[in-house]
Every structure is written in structure tokens, then in C-alpha cells.
Amino acid sequence: MNNHQFCFIICYNDDFYLEECLLYISNLIIPDGFTIDILTIKDAKSITSGYNEAMKTSDAKFKIYLHQDVFIVNKYFLINLLNIFNYNVHIGMVGMVGAPKINDSAIMWASPRIGGIFTRELMEKPYISELYETPETLGIVSVIDGHLMATCVDIPWREDLFDGWDFYDLSQSMEFRERGYNIVVPPQHQPWCLHDDGNILNLYNYNHYRKIFIKEYMSS
């Protein structure tokens, strides 16, 4: 395991979006003594299978799983991530948005959430990259949103159950918690990432995987 490397893992199906995502990554400040690696998986069968394949390939301690349409706009992102993981050994995963509690229907968007999401109102201010040095203000959450998930330990993604593009994030959050890790979300004066998801999600398979999630993690 390479304790001084960050690996960005991106499943993609759009070359243009990937290129733009990588452009923002190239603009990040890399902490002294660290390197970065980038693994991309084109046209993966499912996001979990893509992530598992990449996870096994990389020996980087710190892995950042993100969507092709996520742009990391905070130049200090990697330094901030290191400050967070170094703060407490029990922190296993970091997200940008998360819910302290998940409701019985397993729908994160219907639960109070913390973190940073860009809205049109927030885009009206000039952007200033934020250096985060007070990890004691971290929010501990039950689940995080999958647009960006950063880990310091490798735990297999449940491609046996979540073989599509939904609920892989909530599932992985549960897998981390079941192994005793904390999942955290940092407070952000301005969001550290912009997720260009178009505001309208493809939810045709959402209910199918929601039921699988409830059966696997919430039925006891």
C-alpha cells in the first residue's frame, strides 16, 4: 500500500466530460511528498464493478471515487482530505454531502443533510478555494452521496447486489459502518465540488435498488 498516493477513480461514458473533470484535477495542489494517480473505466457494466476493478488495481492508500460530471473546484481539496483522514484513525470515508440519519424509506434526499452543494445562488459569489484545518468541526454521517467518495481503506463494493447505478453509495456507507469506520462530511464555506448532474436524475431503476438496500441493511 502506498501511503503517499491519492488515486482518482472515475467511471465514465462521455470523453468530453471526463476531459473536463481531469482538467480540474490537474489544477489541484498536491501535498508535499505525495503523488496522484488516475484510473478511468469506460462503459462499466455497473458502477460497483468498475470501482472494484479499479480499487484492486491501485495500491494508493487514499482513493477518491467520483463521477465524470464532478469538478473539484477547491484547489486545496487534497490537503484538506489529508487533514481529515489524519485527524482520527477511525475515519474511513469522506463525502461532500451526507445524511446524519437515513429514514426508513432509505431516501437520503428526504432526510436532513449536511455538506456542500452548488446552487445558482451560491454561484453568484466569486469562488475562493478554502484550506480546511479544523477537522474537529467535521460532521459524522450515516451515509454520503456518491458523486464523490474518498476512502483511506479498501472495502469491496457490493456489485453482487447493486449491479446498476443506484444505491451503491448508501450501500458502501453501510459497509464502512458495519466494519466500525466513521464516515464524515466537512463543513464547506463554498462547496468544494460542483456536481453537474443536470438536476433531474434517471430514476427508472432507483426503486428496484431501494428495495434491495432496505432488505439487505434495514430489515433486521
Place this chain on the structure above:
Amino acid sequence: MTKINLNHFISSCESLETNKDYYLGYIKKYKSHINDSISNHSLEDFELFLNEYFDLNSKLEDQLLTSELLKINQIKYALLNERTHDFSLFWNDVYTYDELLEKYNKTTLMLRRLLFDLPDVFKKQAYDFLASISPFIINAAFDDPTNILGMEKQIYIILAKDCLIRQKYDHSSLYLELAKRV
């Protein structure tokens, strides 16, 4: 962050799951018609099929809503304005649905480069691309409910200045007009 109405959301998801093939069938059919209108550069057909699609979507309680088709609908408004005002049409160099969407997405991504702290070389690429398209498509991108963009007035002013330098005076005056309206 805003919370959604839980019961309504679950009901909507269940409907999407149950009627998935039915809804995807409609989307596929209309995408094919729209693709043909783009290939032929027939603005009349383009407008007709999009209007039909969104009428149907309303009748089906927004179950056909996709961010892609909302974006394509925004392009429609820009093309109609371009034609009215005798500007070069945004779709002149594209011939498929995917190519049109890619060019529009590129517009949004280039606009966004102007909003964040990126090296000058990337911003220059953005300025060069944005100078090649009309203010109408930029305005459509800002009005697009699926887009996360900001500082609209400031961007119009910056682009007006850039167009002046490039001697694209009609673009420049239109950007200033748009800036006044924000």
C-alpha cells in the same frame, strides 16, 4: 438543503419502475424524430417534436422529464432567436442529437471555466469557443434549469469586451443588451 416530499417521491419512483419500458419507449421515439430534424436542420420539425414531447410529458405528470431533453429544448429557443436575428445557427456544424448535446454541454463547461480559478490557457480556450457561438445560446444556457451557472451579468460584460476585441460588434452589443436585462 431542501427536502423532498417523501410520499410523493416514492409514488413517483414506483410509477417509473412499473412503467419504465413504456416511458423509455416514448423517449426513444421522440429522440429519433428529434435526431432526424437535427440531421436535416429543420427547425420547424425540431420545434414541433419538442413541443409535442413536452405536452405529452405534462399529461404524464413529468414522468418523461430528462435533463437532456430540457437542454435540447433550451437550444430550440436559441435557434429560433438566432434565425429571427439573422445570426449563424448553433447547429450548423452538427448533424445528430448527440453532437448537438455535446456542443451545448461544451458551452456550459466553457462558461463555467470563467467562474473558477483555472490557469489562463484553459480560460483562453473557453473565450475562443464562446466567441464562435451566439449570445442567444449563452443566454439559453443561463436560463436552462438543468445548468448550474452564475454571475450572469458579469459574464455578459466580459464576453462583450472580448467580442469587441475580436471585432464581433453585433455579438458585443447583444451581450450588453442581455447584461442590461439581468
